[in-house]
Amino acid sequence: MIEKNIYKKNPYDLTNCKLLGKGHNGEVYLLPDGKVIKIGLNNKSFTGEYRILERVNGNKYFPKISEIGSNYMVRECVHGKILSKHIKKNGMDKNLACKIIDMLKEFEKIKFSKIDVRCKDIFIQEDGELKVIDPKKCYSRQRNFPRHLSKGLYKLKVLDYFLEVLEEYDSRLYKKWSRKINKYIKQREKLSEL
Ligand SMILES: Nc1ncnc2c1ncn2[C@@H]1O[C@H](COP(=O)(O)OP(=O)(O)O)[C@@H](O)[C@H]1O
Ligand SMILES: [Mg+2]
Structure with missing residues (x-):
């Protein structure tokens, strides 16, 4: 309550x-x-x-x-480490990539219109589970692929690996997102924003 x-x-x-x-x-x-x-x-x-x-x-x-x-x-207090800091130190493995994908799938399931989140707003807890603090515009902004998240993962140099896992773990989402993600990253690179 x-x-x-x-x-x-x-x-x-x-x-x-x-x-x-x-x-x-x-x-x-x-x-x-x-x-x-x-x-x-x-x-x-x-x-x-x-x-x-x-x-x-x-x-x-x-x-x-x-x-x-x-x-x-x-x-509730969210304990643990900010995901970007965790990745900087430990890199990304298959287990973590799948956890992120499961979280994004949950966003679809609960009908968020924005299937996206910033790396710095994801916390990885001691038991390895993920939690999001500071959710913004999840039911108002239209975003049908994880744009901000991809940008964060790209900067951390783990986006290619994440997409590799996505292709294997959920080919439906890979088909839906990979072109959009790659296009977005190329555009940002051109603008020298990455
Ligand atoms: N539930 C929580 N548990 C632990 N720390 C939190 C929690 N919510 C926010 N924080 C901390 O407070 C900071 C500011 O909160 P946040 O909700 O991001 O505010 P803002 O909307 O102003 O960005 C976060 O970056 C985080 O460090
Ligand atoms: Mg914030």
């Missing part, structure tokens, strides 16, 4: 709480009970984000949300 009252002001005293991270839209603090609180700095993106988390609540790829207030939300 999510306790929701969009008029309620933040009742938590954050003076002694550790600041876990700060993005463009919010500040995230660790609460004494081990959950995190995100204080929204931008009303529109705050509302967009809690609506997505409400909708996918209980899905294993996203932190569970327990409370929503006027400009704050309390959610």
